[in-house]
Amino acid sequence: MFITLLHNPVVKLCMLVFPQEMNTAHVRLTPSRQNLGAVTVCMRYFSDLTRPFTFFGLATPSYNNDFHIFKMPARDEINVDVRNIVLNFKGQDYQLNRWQSVCGTWDAASGLVQLWVDGKPSSMKFSTESNISGPMIIVLGQDQDSYGGSFDSGRSFVGMISDVHMWDYVLPPHHINNYRRKFTFPPGNVLNWNLIEFQIVDFNHLSTGCY
Known part of the structure; x- marks a missing residue:
C-alpha cells in the first residue's frame, strides 16, 4: 500500500515509527535536485538494533549507495x-x-567525508571528487541494493x-552542534523535516505521529 503525505503547517510530524523487521515498509523521498557537489545529512534516531542497518540511503540509477550512512555489525x-566508495569510521x-x-x-x-x-566529529577521509548526479531516490527504513529496491529485512531499520x-x-x-542540541540551525535546503513531503510504502506496517 502506498500513501503520500504532504506538508501540513498545522500538523507537526514528530517521528516515523518502524516497528518491525521486514523488507517492504519504508519511506521514500524524491528530491528535485539531479546534481549535488556537496551534501550534509542530519537525522535523529532511537533503536535497540545490534545488527547492521541503514540510517539513510540515497540512490541514483548508476550508484545504489550514492550517499549512504550504514551501521556496521x-x-x-x-x-x-x-558514489559506492565505502568509508569506515571506527570508535563511534x-x-x-x-x-x-x-x-x-x-x-x-x-x-572529504566526515561523520x-x-x-562528535570523526576524522576526515577521502572518497571522491565526482558530483552526485542523476535522478535521486532517498529511502528511510530500508537498504537500497538497487535503485529504489532490492530490500533485505536483515538490513532494515527498526x-x-x-x-x-x-x-x-x-x-x-x-550548526551541526546546534542541530544536536536542538538550538537554532538553518533548515535543510534539499530536505527540510518541517516542510517534508514523502511517500510511505506499506503503510500498515509503519506509523507516524507524536508519542
Missing part, C-alpha cells in the same frame, strides 16, 4: 558511502534505547526516526 563502526558512540543524532558530510571540491554522532534534514553544502560544525 561492530557496535562502534558506521560507514559513509559516496552508538547507544541503544536513547535518542541520538547522526550527521554525514561530503564535499566534491575536496573529496558526526551526537555532535525504531524511530525524526528531524531529517539534507543540505547541498557542508554544514559548519557550530
